[in-house]
Amino acid sequence: MRSRNIYLLIFILALFGFALWSIVPLDRNVFGREGLRLGLDLKGGIYLVYQADTSDIEPGTEDEAMRGVKDVIEMRIDALGITESTVRIQEYGGKYSIAIEIPGIADIERAKEMVGLFTVLEFREQDAEGNWIPATGTVNGEELTLTSRYFKENTYVTVGQLGSPLLIFEWDETGQELSPQITSRLIGKQLAIYLGDEPLRGEDGHPIAPVVRETINDRGQIEGLSLTDAQELSRLLNAGRIDVPLGKWVDGEFKPNISLYEWKVDATLGEDSIQKSIIAAGIGIVLLLLFMLVYYRLPGLVACLSLGVYGVVLLAIFKLVPVTLTLPGVAGFILSLGMAVDANVLIFERMKEELRAGRSLGAAVEAGFNRAWTAIRDSNITTFIACLVLIWLGSELGARMVSGFAITLLIGVALSMFTAIVVTRTFLRLIIGSRAVKNLAAYGVTPVQTVRNTK
Amino acid sequence: MIDFVGKKRWFFLISEIFVVIGIISLVISQIQLEAPLRLGTDFAGGTSMTLQFSPAVEQNQLREEMAKLGYAEATIQKAGEGNFIIHIGEITSAEAEELTEKLGAELDSQVEIIDYYLVSETVAAKTARNAVIAIIIAAVAMMFYIVWAFRRMPKPFRWGTCAIIALIHDVFIIVGIFSILGWLAGVEINALFITGLLAVVGYSINNTVVIFDRIRENVSRHISPDFAVIVNSSIVETLGRSLNTSLTTLVVILALFLFGGATIHYFVLVLLLGAIIGTYSSICISSQLLVVWEKREWRALLPSAKRTT
Numbered sequence: 001m002r003s004r005n006i007y008l009l010i011f012i013l014a015l016f017g018f019a020l021w022s023i024v025p026l027d028r029n030v031f032g033r034e035g036l037r038l039g040l041d042l043k044g045g046i047y048l049v050y051q052a053d054t055s056d057i058e059p060g061t062e063d064e065a066m067r068g069v070k071d072v073i074e075m076r077i078d079a080l081g082i083t084e085s086t087v088r089i090q091e092y093g094g095k096y097s098i099a100i101e102i103p104g105i106a107d108i109e110r111a112k113e114m115v116g117l118f119t120v121l122e123f124r125e126q127d128a129e130g131n132w133i134p135a136t137g138t139v140n141g142e143e144l145t146l147t148s149r150y151f152k153e154n155t156y157v158t159v160g161q162l163g164s165p166l167l168i169f170e171w172d173e174t175g176q177e178l179s180p181q182i183t184s185r186l187i188g189k190q191l192a193i194y195l196g197d198e199p200l201r202g203e204d205g206h207p208i209a210p211v212v213r214e215t216i217n218d219r220g221q222i223e224g225l226s227l228t229d230a231q232e233l234s235r236l237l238n239a240g241r242i243d244v245p246l247g248k249w250v251d252g253e254f255k256p257n258i259s260l261y262e263w264k265v266d267a268t269l270g271e272d273s274i275q276k277s278i279i280a281a282g283i284g285i286v287l288l289l290l291f292m293l294v295y296y297r298l299p300g301l302v303a304c305l306s307l308g309v310y311g312v313v314l315l316a317i318f319k320l321v322p323v324t325l326t327l328p329g330v331a332g333f334i335l336s337l338g339m340a341v342d343a344n345v346l347i348f349e350r351m352k353e354e355l356r357a358g359r360s361l362g363a364a365v366e367a368g369f370n371r372a373w374t375a376i377r378d379s380n381i382t383t384f385i386a387c388l389v390l391i392w393l394g395s396e397l398g399a400r401m402v403s404g405f406a407i408t409l410l411i412g413v414a415l416s417m418f419t420a421i422v423v424t425r426t427f428l429r430l431i432i433g434s435r436a437v438k439n440l441a442a443y444g445v446t447p448v449q450t451v452r453n454t455k
Numbered sequence: 456m457i458d459f460v461g462k463k464r465w466f467f468l469i470s471e472i473f474v475v476i477g478i479i480s481l482v483i484s485q486i487q488l489e490a491p492l493r494l495g496t497d498f499a500g501g502t503s504m505t506l507q508f509s510p511a512v513e514q515n516q517l518r519e520e521m522a523k524l525g526y527a528e529a530t531i532q533k534a535g536e537g538n539f540i541i542h543i544g545e546i547t548s549a550e551a552e553e554l555t556e557k558l559g560a561e562l563d564s565q566v567e568i569i570d571y572y573l574v575s576e577t578v579a580a581k582t583a584r585n586a587v588i589a590i591i592i593a594a595v596a597m598m599f600y601i602v603w604a605f606r607r608m609p610k611p612f613r614w615g616t617c618a619i620i621a622l623i624h625d626v627f628i629i630v631g632i633f634s635i636l637g638w639l640a641g642v643e644i645n646a647l648f649i650t651g652l653l654a655v656v657g658y659s660i661n662n663t664v665v666i667f668d669r670i671r672e673n674v675s676r677h678i679s680p681d682f683a684v685i686v687n688s689s690i691v692e693t694l695g696r697s698l699n700t701s702l703t704t705l706v707v708i709l710a711l712f713l714f715g716g717a718t719i720h721y722f723v724l725v726l727l728l729g730a731i732i733g734t735y736s737s738i739c740i741s742s743q744l745l746v747v748w749e750k751r752e753w754r755a756l757l758p759s760a761k762r763t764t
Contacts, residue, residue, distance in 0.1 A: 041718065108548040108571065109548060109549060248575060248577075249577075250577070258547075259573065260575045260577075260578060261573065261574055261575060261578055262548065262571065262572070262573035263571070263572050263573070264548070264568075264570065264571040264572070265569070265570050266567065266568070266569035266570065268569060269505065269569040269570055269718075272716065273716040273718060276714060276715050276716040277711075277715055277716065279714045280710045280711045280713070280714040280715040281710070281711075283710040283714060284706060284707035284708075284709075284710035284711065285707075287706045287707075287710065288703055288706055288707060291702065291703060291706065292703075295699065327716060327718055327719050328647060328650065328719055328722060331711055331715070331719055331722065331723060331726070332654075334707050334708075334710075334711055335654070335704070335707065335708065335711075335726065337707055338703050338704035338705075338706065338707035338708065339658075339661075339700075339704060341700065341703040342661075342700040342703070342704070345696055345699045345700050345703065346665065346696055346700075349693075349695050349696040349699070352695075353692070371672070374668055375664065375665045375668040375669075378600075378601075378604045378664045378665075378668060379660070379661035379662070379664040379665055379668075380661070381600060381604075382597050382600060382601075382657050382660040382661055382664060383654075383657035383658070383661060384657075385593060385596045385597050385600060385657070386593050386597075386653045386654060386656055386657030387657070389589050389592050389593040389596070389653060390589070390650055390653050390654075392589065393585055393586065393589040393646070393649065393650075393653075394650075396581070396582060396585050401645075401646055401647050401650070402646050402647065402649070402650045405647075405650050405654070406650070409654065
């Protein structure tokens, strides 16, 4: 029994040490994680949701087309050096939709432009003044711009004989008519690739604009790209074959360029919220610790210690998983602190009862834990149920703020069960086992007066 | 020993008064706002913005200006010094910029949109439906859990039902209070309100379960032939714990309420009310319901003039 406690203590200390090491300082890189991941409401940024018009897409290939749209949007955001943005494909109301979160950008109009509500790449040539204008040709008497629509879906990257990457492509029927007209007049000149009004740029920041060497009829290759650029471009060309307009559906009618859902938070509001949360959390924690110390004395101190372990481990989990912290999430964290004490209170109250009933300290601690366990288990499971339902609700579009709270509360309550059952118990057993403190007053109980027969 | 069970008629009466006030408020709200609660952007759709004015302007001034600009229907809530949350119909971010520029010029103040939020009506309608479903699922799941946890007791279904009635009681009183705040102070409910409610549901049940757990233990120890006595001593034995946990939870929530950001002010209010009402209902309502059921004293539930104990 004794040695088991020692092992548990070593385990707790190791866990605590590791958690402390990983969060101090908070912005140190641990397993590729730096700092806490903050949600939009704390950091500022934009969240946009559009529905897709997939009516032009061959049934069965929607998933693929949406992945293409996602790739293109991600590319464009990455190109601006914004990290931590997320683009997700969702199904909403039987329609595909795309949710885009861009932290740290303040201008909603610019963000929309950046997301760009088109995915098709356009080829451009230089006019006499050096301006880039769409490269056009005539097919069936109609003037068409050469775009990624006219590629076959089999664009791929291979490594040529000299070890340099080659991008191999093939035109579809329309492409086969357009390409010779355009390439034949551009021999020795550049052909640039545009996404919206922005040229496509390579890793080095230079626009990708290959020089046309000869007339291209049905298939060709682009040389001189870096491997990453070539792969990126082939991905975009494959994705950009189909135009997926983004907007929203209203009563079965598609309205392009109008978002379904928009959320923008100014970074200053986020900073203000962080400061206020820290103050609130600090005050709450100090009052909590004071209460436990004054009311429960020695076990209260033990509870404070295990609450310390709880706080540090929880922060480490938030950082390493990582859990995106939102303002309601912080509220969930603070609330879970209050509830974490609950399990300790349950146990200590039980212990006091047992001590008053005249049991020995060791027996009272064990009885306190054993008898309090069913109550702790049953009561926390109801909170878990609430959290799971909330996580489901939060995964739905209109309730984005919800999941942050539910996830932090869920993790918090689970961890609080662990700290109460394992950490507090081990500490208390060791203190009692070492016979360091025997005075019952230290446990918040007036010693029991007993009457016995004189011998 | 305090007689919590003996005073049950009073406790029921107090709760019934609150519930009736809540119902009246929901009806008033339904007539005035065409909804039992003032629905926020998440549930009604539209655009909601937090505007920061420097120097600060008065809420009345802002309301007048908004009315002049054609937004008489706007809901305006104060959110800290110089900040207002306004909720209007769906307008784009470009239109929002235009609106705030006009407001700034008329009110002679620097205006900044620090939070802009647009939800399409289709999304909002679905969210509202989901929120109701979420609460029902949570309540049913918890009831089944309690029935399972108390499966070894005679009539486990009874325990689950009593816990759920106490829970519905808590939710109803909070909904009533927010309904009053809705037509009185323009407080809107959003997805976070539902979140708070569900957290309260978890918390309130948590308290009830601890007392039920003690009743379960005392029943198996046969401490008294009278079920009412068993229940009362269980409540008294766990009273220290019930009050202490409520106190620790209240302390942290109060800190959040007083010092936390304006964005989650009403969310924290739900938690605060929930902690108080949840503690009350677990000590004064749920276990008493068990006794009423056991003894078939259904008349105790009715607020009658003739009081016999």
